[in-house]
Amino acid sequence: MLAHACWRGQKVLSAGLDISKVFDSEKQLFSQQGQGFFLLDARIKIGLLFVVIVLNVGVAINTLSAILLFIGLPLVLWSRPPLGRTLLFFIAPFFPTLIAAIGIAITSGITPVLKIGMITVYEEGLIHSLGVILRVYCDITWLVLTFITTPFNTILKALRWYYMPSILVDTLALMYRYSFLLYEEFTRMNTAAISRGGKNGQWNTIKTLSRITAQVFMRTYDRSEKIFSAMVARGGEQFNADK
Numbered sequence: 001m002l003a004h005a006c007w008r009g010q011k012v013l014s015a016g017l018d019i020s021k022v023f024d025s026e027k028q029l030f031s032q033q034g035q036g037f038f039l040l041d042a043r044i045k046i047g048l049l050f051v052v053i054v055l056n057v058g059v060a061i062n063t064l065s066a067i068l069l070f071i072g073l074p075l076v077l078w079s080r081p082p083l084g085r086t087l088l089f090f091i092a093p094f095f096p097t098l099i100a101a102i103g104i105a106i107t108s109g110i111t112p113v114l115k116i117g118m119i120t121v122y123e124e125g126l127i128h129s130l131g132v133i134l135r136v137y138c139d140i141t142w143l144v145l146t147f148i149t150t151p152f153n154t155i156l157k158a159l160r161w162y163y164m165p166s167i168l169v170d171t172l173a174l175m176y177r178y179s180f181l182l183y184e185e186f187t188r189m190n191t192a193a194i195s196r197g198g199k200n201g202q203w204n205t206i207k208t209l210s211r212i213t214a215q216v217f218m219r220t221y222d223r224s225e226k227i228f229s230a231m232v233a234r235g236g237e238q239f240n241a242d243k
Contacts, residue, residue: 036079037149042158045146052142056135062127065134072141081148089144090137097136101129152176178223186216 037045052072056065076086109122147155159169189212193199198208 037075037145038079038081040149042150042154043161045150046155046158046162049142049146053139056138060131060135062131062134065131065138069134069138069141072138072145076141076144079145079149081144085148086144089140089148093136093140097133101132104132105129174227178220182216182220185219186212189215 052068056068105121105125105128106119107125108128109124109126111123112120113123113126114121150158156169156173159172160166190209193208193212199205
């Protein structure tokens with residue numbers, strides 16, 4: 001019975017995607033790179049990232065954030081990380097950051113510099129907004145230097161070297177492993193929807209994407225229950241039913 005449960009657990013954990021293939025593809029990708037931060041030890045990268053975040057967010061001085069940003073950008077250009085991933089890192093936070101910056105500019109401060117109808121832009125708010133943008137993109141730049149120039153399994157080893165709690169490292173490993181699986185499921189369902197005409201028109205596209213996203217989340221919950229059962233069957237956690 002236990003052997004059958006373990007076999008099922010292994011089947012659930014493999015789930016059609018071999019993580020070793022992901023790591024092999026990463027090794028191939030990074031083996032083609034040979035300059036800048038690609039050559040730096042992962043432990044040094046994580047240490048630098050920690051220092052930058054403390055200075056950038058903890059100290060929170062605009063001039064310091066700008067200096068760290070303008071140090072990081074030439075290092076990114078020198079390291080020449082994959083363009084697609086790098087652009088994704090920089091583009092993803094653009095609109096949320098812009099919305100937050102506009103909100104701060106029109107709601108905080110006492111010195112008006114621009115008035116558009118009922119909306120007033122304040123000098124203090126603009127300075128604060130500039131600080132927010134600088135801090136966000138300073139962190140993004142150094143995250144690119146750390147995570148795009150290093151295979152993820154190497155990052156996990158470096159985190160263990162820093163005595164990061166094992167539960168956190170294991171959780172990151174599982175999240176990384178199953179993010180590929182969820183993306184694969186979403187892509188497969190999206191392709192099926194397109195072939196059936198589910199994206200004819202803007203409204204149909206929105207409905208289809210919403211349903212696909214909901215299905216992926218539901219399957220994620222179901223899979224997490226199966227994974228937990230598989231781990232318990234392997235002795236990964238002693239579950240007390242009385243608690």
